Amino acid sequence: MEFKEINPSPRTLMAPGPVEADPRVLRAMSAHILGQFDPEFTALMNETMEMARRVFQTKNAQTYTVDTTSRGGLETVLTGAICPGDKVLIPAFGRFGYLLSEILERCGADITLIETDWGSVFDPEQIEAELKKQRYKAVALVHGETSTSMMQPLEEIGRICKNYGALLIVDTVATLGGTEVKVDDWFIDGCIAGTQKCVSAPSGSALITYNKAIEDIILARKKVEKGIRTAEDKASSLPQIPSNYLDLAQLQDYWSPRRLNHHTEATSMQYAVHEALRCILMEGLDNRFARHKLNDKALCAGLTAMGLTIFGDLKHKMPVVTAINIPEGLDGKVLRAELLNDFGIEIATSFGPLDGKILRIGNMGYSSQKRNILFTLGALEAVLLQHKVKLPAGDAVAAALEVYREAEQ
Amino acid sequence: MEFKEINPSPRTLMAPGPVEADPRVLRAMSAHILGQFDPEFTALMNETMEMARRVFQTKNAQTYTVDTTSRGGLETVLTGAICPGDKVLIPAFGRFGYLLSEILERCGADITLIETDWGSVFDPEQIEAELKKQRYKAVALVHGETSTSMMQPLEEIGRICKNYGALLIVDTVATLGGTEVKVDDWFIDGCIAGTQKCVSAPSGSALITYNKAIEDIILARKKVEKGIRTAEDKASSLPQIPSNYLDLAQLQDYWSPRRLNHHTEATSMQYAVHEALRCILMEGLDNRFARHKLNDKALCAGLTAMGLTIFGDLKHKMPVVTAINIPEGLDGKVLRAELLNDFGIEIATSFGPLDGKILRIGNMGYSSQKRNILFTLGALEAVLLQHKVKLPAGDAVAAALEVYREAEQ
Numbered sequence: 001m002e003f004k005e006i007n008p009s010p011r012t013l014m015a016p017g018p019v020e021a022d023p024r025v026l027r028a029m030s031a032h033i034l035g036q037f038d039p040e041f042t043a044l045m046n047e048t049m050e051m052a053r054r055v056f057q058t059k060n061a062q063t064y065t066v067d068t069t070s071r072g073g074l075e076t077v078l079t080g081a082i083c084p085g086d087k088v089l090i091p092a093f094g095r096f097g098y099l100l101s102e103i104l105e106r107c108g109a110d111i112t113l114i115e116t117d118w119g120s121v122f123d124p125e126q127i128e129a130e131l132k133k134q135r136y137k138a139v140a141l142v143h144g145e146t147s148t149s150m151m152q153p154l155e156e157i158g159r160i161c162k163n164y165g166a167l168l169i170v171d172t173v174a175t176l177g178g179t180e181v182k183v184d185d186w187f188i189d190g191c192i193a194g195t196q197k198c199v200s201a202p203s204g205s206a207l208i209t210y211n212k213a214i215e216d217i218i219l220a221r222k223k224v225e226k227g228i229r230t231a232e233d234k235a236s237s238l239p240q241i242p243s244n245y246l247d248l249a250q251l252q253d254y255w256s257p258r259r260l261n262h263h264t265e266a267t268s269m270q271y272a273v274h275e276a277l278r279c280i281l282m283e284g285l286d287n288r289f290a291r292h293k294l295n296d297k298a299l300c301a302g303l304t305a306m307g308l309t310i311f312g313d314l315k316h317k318m319p320v321v322t323a324i325n326i327p328e329g330l331d332g333k334v335l336r337a338e339l340l341n342d343f344g345i346e347i348a349t350s351f352g353p354l355d356g357k358i359l360r361i362g363n364m365g366y367s368s369q370k371r372n373i374l375f376t377l378g379a380l381e382a383v384l385l386q387h388k389v390k391l392p393a394g395d396a397v398a399a400a401l402e403v404y405r406e407a408e409q
Numbered sequence: 410m411e412f413k414e415i416n417p418s419p420r421t422l423m424a425p426g427p428v429e430a431d432p433r434v435l436r437a438m439s440a441h442i443l444g445q446f447d448p449e450f451t452a453l454m455n456e457t458m459e460m461a462r463r464v465f466q467t468k469n470a471q472t473y474t475v476d477t478t479s480r481g482g483l484e485t486v487l488t489g490a491i492c493p494g495d496k497v498l499i500p501a502f503g504r505f506g507y508l509l510s511e512i513l514e515r516c517g518a519d520i521t522l523i524e525t526d527w528g529s530v531f532d533p534e535q536i537e538a539e540l541k542k543q544r545y546k547a548v549a550l551v552h553g554e555t556s557t558s559m560m561q562p563l564e565e566i567g568r569i570c571k572n573y574g575a576l577l578i579v580d581t582v583a584t585l586g587g588t589e590v591k592v593d594d595w596f597i598d599g600c601i602a603g604t605q606k607c608v609s610a611p612s613g614s615a616l617i618t619y620n621k622a623i624e625d626i627i628l629a630r631k632k633v634e635k636g637i638r639t640a641e642d643k644a645s646s647l648p649q650i651p652s653n654y655l656d657l658a659q660l661q662d663y664w665s666p667r668r669l670n671h672h673t674e675a676t677s678m679q680y681a682v683h684e685a686l687r688c689i690l691m692e693g694l695d696n697r698f699a700r701h702k703l704n705d706k707a708l709c710a711g712l713t714a715m716g717l718t719i720f721g722d723l724k725h726k727m728p729v730v731t732a733i734n735i736p737e738g739l740d741g742k743v744l745r746a747e748l749l750n751d752f753g754i755e756i757a758t759s760f761g762p763l764d765g766k767i768l769r770i771g772n773m774g775y776s777s778q779k780r781n782i783l784f785t786l787g788a789l790e791a792v793l794l795q796h797k798v799k800l801p802a803g804d805a806v807a808a809a810l811e812v813y814r815e816a817e818q
Contacts, residue, residue: 003456003687006437006680008449013442018673021442028415029677030435033427033611035755040417047412067613069476069672072654079652103653196673202442204476204613204675242651244512245481261760263478264427264605266613268438269678271415278412346444351670 014376015348016146016174016321016362018196018203021272023366025201028275029268036265044274045255045265051277055176055199055285056191056209058183063209064255065273067266070173070194072246073206075103077190078140080248081167081214083221083239084108086137089130089166091115091122093152094145095351096171104140107242112136118148118353119312124156131164138167138189143181144174146197147351149323149360150316151175158187167213173197176207177280178292178320178364183209190214195269198292198320200365201276205269215252222249224260293319294407295368298400299361302377305399306384307391311358320368323350323358327389332359335383343379373400423785424757425555425583425730425771427605427612430681432775434610437684438677445674453683454664454674460686464585464608464694465600465618467592472618473664474682476675479582479603481655482615484512486599487549489657490576490623492630492648493517495546498539498575500524500531502561503554504760505580513549516651521545527557527762528721533565540573547576547598552590553583555606556760558732558769559725560584567596576622582606585616586689587701587729587773592618599623604678607701607729609774610685614678624661631658633669702728703816704777707809708770711786714808715793716800720767729777732759732767736798741768744792752788782809 013019034041045064053063066073078100082088087110090101101113114130116122127139139161144151154170161168169190172181178198183191190210196203210218220238241247245263253260280288296319300310303324311323326332332349336359339345348360361376377396384391422428443450454473462472475482487509491497496519499510510522523539525531536548548570553560563579570577578599581590585600587607592600599619605612619627629647650656654672662669689697705728709719712733720732735741741758745768748754757769770785786805793800 003460003683003690005433005687006440006453006684008440008443011441011443011447013444015444018442018445018676021677023441024414026439026441026677029438031415031417032420032432032435033422033430033605034417034420035422035424036427036612038420038749038755044415051412067478068481068654069675071672072477075652075654099653106649106651106653194673196442196676202675202677203445203673204678240515242515243484243655244508244515245477245484246652246654263480264603264612266478266611266678267427267605268430268435268611268681269613269675272677274412275415278414281412340447346447 010344012345012372012375013367014362014372015346016197016360017194017364019200019362019364019367021202021366022200022276022279024279025272025275028271031271033267037259041267042259044270048270048274048277049255051274051281052207052209055277055280056181056183057185058209060183060209060211062215062252064251065270066206066208066246066251067263067269068206068246069203070192070196070206071099073192073194073208074100074171076206076246076248076251077169077192077208077210078103079107079243079246080218080241081169081190081210082107082109082138085110087112087134089114089136089139091127091139091141093121093148093150094118094142095147096142096145100140100142100171119150121150121152121313121316124160127157128160131160131166136164136166138169140169142171144172144318144320146174146321146360148354149312149318149321151318154186154188162187174320175318177288178368179289179318195273195276198364199276199280201272205266205273207273218248218252292363292368294403295363295370295373296320296322298370298403299363299373299377301403302373302396302400305392306377306381306396320364321360321362323360325358326356327384330387332356335359338383338386339379345376345379370404419753421754421781421784422776423771423781424755425606425769426603426773428609428771428773428776430611430775431609431685431688433688434681434684437680440680442676446668450676451668453679457679457683457686458664460683460690461616461618464686464689465590465592466594467618469592469618469620471624471661473660474679475615475617475655475660476672476678477615477655478612479601479605479615480508482601482603482617483509483580485615485655485657485660486578486601486617486619487512488516488652488655489627489650490578490599490619491516491518491547494519496521496543498523498545498548500536500548500550502530502557502559503527503551504556505551505554509549509551509580528559530559530561530722530725533569536566537569540569540575545573545575547578549578551580553581553727553729555583555730555769557763558721558727558730560727563595563597571596583729584727586697587777588698588727604682604685607773608685608689610681611678614675614682616682627657627661701772701777703812704772704779704782705729705731707779707812708772708782708786710812711782711805711809714801715786715790715805729771729773731770731772733770734767735765736793739796739798741765744768747792747795748788754785754788779813
């Protein structure tokens with residue numbers, strides 16, 4: 001047989017996703033398959049909903065998973081909540097802000113895109129100024145923009161959106177499970193996360209939550225399939241959702257006690273998400289956020305001690321991603337290839353205006369570990385030394401160790 | 410901790426999907442994560458494409474997976490190949506024919522639905538008669554309709570579609586990997602399959618293949634995202650594909666040597682599909698189809714010996730699903746619950762006009778095993794005896810064993 005079994009080389013995944021899945025999550029996926037309507041399986045689905053509520057810090061009934069990667073989760077919530085012609089404000093501060101706009105353009109939304117320099121975030125006043133100009137149905141934005149490493153504070157924006165009667169829909173793909181995301185306290189109406197970043201499961205599922213305001217829109221757009229339609233299903237009063245597969249109305253019914261047949265739930269990914277959420281709750285949200293913060297502090301101390309500069313507005317840097325400016329004369333592609341090939345460490349390149357200018361280092365989920373931080377700093381130093389960069393050899397790992405030592409006291 | 414680890418009760422999955430995943434597939438999923446652009450991972454993706462081509466029996470370059478369940482794969486190919494206003498003929502012979510129509514309705518296709526009684530299939534002449542009446546852009550239909558257990562012969566229909574210049578798009582979700590599917594020989598332009606049936610992996614990925622005719626449509630609808638657009642990307646000449654996530658143009662670029670960033674490939678499901686295809690090719694397509702056929706013969710012999718009648722046109726019954734008429738006075742729900750609770754065996758109910766009238770037994774992938782057939786027959790007999798059904802006790806298993814004995818000679 002010319003095709004070999006799966007046997008990946010050892011890897012330390014320090015890009016901002018996908019990151020290392022918790023080994024408990026990987027093991028959970030090897031459990032045998034249950035039927036999708038087996039009461040044991042639907043009980044698991046209900047537990048996933050409850051655990052996801054705790055991780056999203058919400059009481060939203062509608063909190064579940066979509067059988068897509070995180071991008072599909074974004075599209076599902078956006079195209080469910082937004083009808084053609086609805087005015088949507090998108091404050092974009094990196095590549096994934098553009099993605100929200102791309103998704104909404106296709107469903108016929110009337111989009112106003114405002115931008116800020118890559119490496120900065122928005123002042124809440126900028127959002128308010130836009131909402132004053134005209135009435136918007138929704139504001140859609142990214143919480144943690146991995147393309148720039150910036151994190152947009154949301155609490156005040158949530159309050160402003162509420163005041164102006166605009167829905168707030170937030171992409172927390174890169175932040176959920178690694179840093180605070182408070183859906184209810186921050187007045188977020190719809191929120192989407194991935195599994196392959198701080199949640200530390202494989203890519204392939206999206207976590208979503210939305211409140212009554214969005215649920216009401218969904219119900220008004222609902223249409224039950226001909227093959228399984230009954231008399232109690234009435235016609236929709238708003239335009240139907242454009243996709244069958246990404247149809248929140250159908251997904252909601254599938255996840256409801258009615259369990260109306262839609263797709264065949266991705267069994268093993270459901271096991272993975274269930275176990276990943278359980279691991280998060282066993283660790284405790286506060287402990288988990290503190291772990292990411294400490295590892296971030298150690299990483300940044302090490303990078304700085306090495307003489308590297310950190311990209312962007314440091315006040316708003318995500319604790320789970322750090323971007324460094326590539327030292328002059330060096331090729332980021334070459335550095336990354338050497339890290340991967342010699343050390344089995346993966347870090348990330350960048351997009352658009354930052355392409356070739358920065359390298360991005362993730363610090364997410366199971367990958368966010370003291371040993372990985374130390375290993376990455378040591379390896380990066382060695383690679384830079386190979387390229388004759390003048391740096392104080394040994395200082396980076398020492399500076400990081402000092403951070404850990406202080407924290408232990 | 411109130412939430413327990415994943416620990417499903419033992420199950421024999423004899424519904425027409427999801428079925429038992431091959432244990433080798435489940436183990437492959439517990440391999441650690443690789444980055445999505447790691448050369449080791451992209452090499453795996455290329456191997457998946459090549460193995461999928463062999464299983465689909467096609468030379469189509471565009472043969473890969475979509476990170477959705479099978480339903481999402483159907484929508485991806487259909488909404489990629491069909492533009493708003495395109496005339497599509499849908500010959501429906503069960504619930505999943507309606508699904509094709511539901512999906513295409515939402516993308517604005519001009520649909521002609523023709524139907525035949527549940528439990529029968531179409532004569533090729535019926536399709537030809539429709540194609541004579543007006544010019545269709547495409548014919549979309551189901552190969553194996555699990556809702557009725559019927560299988561539509563395709564070879565002649567493929568030739569007719571070719572003659573009339575209509576694309577043929579086929580749902581082989583229930584058949585690929587269990588019975589012959591010859592994409593090239595049957596002139597199928599676009600073909601979609603699931604992973605949770607005869608392919609014997611978990612649900613959560615869809616296998617797709619399409620030829621140059623569909624690829625040309627896709628390329629004419631292509632639009633590269635703003636965040637990663639370059640000068641070589643020109644504007645589209647046909648209406649853009651309605652979904653970003655299910656956009657074949659973007660998926661095709663992601664799976665091409667260009668590896669243009671789109672979603673984050675579902676790592677563990679990719680491992681699963683890779684291993685499942687490898688298992689199919691190691692067994693050999695002919696051996697695999699013969700195994701399903703033999704187990705089907707034994708199952709039907711057993712059911713008949715028990716005095717049960719098999720539903721539908723037996724000449725066109727799928728070898729991987731068998732529907733039995735529920736004996737008068739019995740409640741299918743009760744029978745299923747007893748099989749599940751006392752024996753850990755899952756068989757399936759039905760939809761629409763057949764709801765409450767038939768029970769469906771799957772015989773797919775790893776679940777298609779002599780011991781499972783014998784166990785299911787024995788358990789079903791015991792359950793029927795509990796309900797005082799008069800039947801020749803012991804004959805069902807004996808009849809199945811006789812089939813196996815004959816085959817071994």
